[in-house]
Amino acid sequence: MSPITDDLHPLDEHAFSARVEPHRRELHVHCYRLLGSFDEAEDLVQEAFLRAWRRRETYAGRASVRAWLYRIATNACLDALDKRPRRPSTSGEVAWLQPYPDALLDQLPDRREGPEGAALAKETVELAFIVAIQHLAPLPRAVLVLRDVLGCSAKESARLLETTEASVNSALQRARGELRERLPEEREAWRPDAEPTAAERELLARYVDCTERADAEGTAALLHQDVRFSMPPAPGLWEGRDTVVQAWVDGGFGSDAFGSLRCVVTRANGQPAVAAYVRRPGDAAHEPLAIDVLGVRDGVVGDITTFDRSQFARFDLPAAL
Template identity: 75%
Template sequence: MNIDTDDLTTLDERSFGARVEPHRRELHVHCYRLLGSFDDAEDLVQEAFLRAWRRRETYAGRASVRAWLYRIATNACLDALDKRPRRPSADGEVAWLQPYPDDLLAQLPDHREGPEDVALSRETVELAFIAAIQHLAPLPRAVLVLREVLGCSARDTAVLLETTVASVNSALQRARGGLRHALPEDRGDWRADATAVEQALLARYVDCTERVDLEGLAALLHEDARFSMPPEPGMWVGKEAVVTCWAEGGFGSDAFGSVRCVKTRANGQPAVAVYVRLPGGSDYAALTLESLRFRDGAVADVVNFDRSVLPHFGLPMTLDTVQSVGTVETS
């Protein structure tokens, strides 16, 4: 049977799965943008595929299968947000925020045409952008993603969301206004990554972390550095506040143990998985995944995710002594 046919009602479950499966990664990223959580996006893609199978007779061939799946996935996300509304804290924290591995982003189909499109693609998976749009109400958030990330027309967006063009345009204006308040003012600086300066700064950050050198790390921080640990509450702003937080957490003390790092990338930016071996221990146990943003030759943001996100990156929960000799890199 030709699984590329547009008559989805003629397909058995296995053939239907083969027809929609190539869209899984881009739908997962789409759901991730709307939800801010890698795990929730995984659940919603599965829900979208299940809905698509159950409602396959609603596909009339007037649009592509891809567009039909985006419609189902978007509405599945909106339904989930309606059932379980979540709001950032008063100081802007998004407690449910999770990182997205660059290795998986590389699986996205390449619809880009030039440098501007590459920048846009990078920009719309940046952690700051994902966190910022979580401040928007669900409908404006969906409209923003559909109109300005996926490039849908106002009419197509209205059809997809089962609303009017006027409502779409109004929601987009609200989303743009909200986004201006939620995004960091210095956001554009992230585009300078992958330079020799960044690589050198990352190497110094890893070296100081592995030597448990609090003073060395403090010297790398921007004066306005920010530190957060979703899903734990609290955001520390300013070099002194960040360093104090780390010191109070035991970093730099004899009891902290020895550290090894695994360099990786998340949301188009450098990230470091941190493993700790307690005094007297044998293996290095996963502690955190740190997403980094650099500005003006310094570390501007450190977002510390708990170790539960490491499997998304294909990283182990422990490193033995042999594995830990030298810093490992996943990319």
């Protein structure tokens, strides 16, 4: 094993990797917050590690390796956003949104190392938060994550972003103002609990039962009257219980031609999720269909974000049932 040193430049590639790899998961979550896409976050972490390797001689040990990597990763994300500018649709959906499995969030370190390394708040990967901050311009978005999620000071954020404290403070004020318009006033209204409550487990069991029985009326009873439903990357946002259920029925839900459904419960973004498998007429097994990530409001399902079968492997779900 290579000795620990504040100088990264003399380390060979293997030793350098050993120094930076322990930070991969939290950097990935950081990039995910900024980008909203699991796949793009993976690419940007790789880009950040490559930049770190190429610039290892610039690390002088004045800050932790972790803080140095955050600086590189943040700027890599900002560069990517500058090259591929995009905005959510006028109705608010984020076409590039992808889910983050809770099993991977469990790999996050539980530690505090002062402002530059504040413990990562898992509630800030909830889909409502991720969607909300995608509406922010890149710089205010990065400032908000650094200041309000990671706990960096204005001075530290300015150093990370290579800008001034005045610019950071101005960006943070703008970001907080816009975020207040897109999230409930009470943070607890959207912050997911660390563990599912008994009521949540019961609601989830009923949701699974109604889905497997293709019971549209029963499912409707579990939905908030103002429920919101989207299917990124497909365009469209459906709002209201009757509108959402009718959209499912129009898509074949409950019909013989649609086939039979089975479900597996999982979790994504700190929220309950249901992976649905379908067996079409003539098929031998139930094949992956979609993952519903559920947002619970007032004891019922208030938000449903549905992701296609391409996400199943990431959740380590069965290939078929």
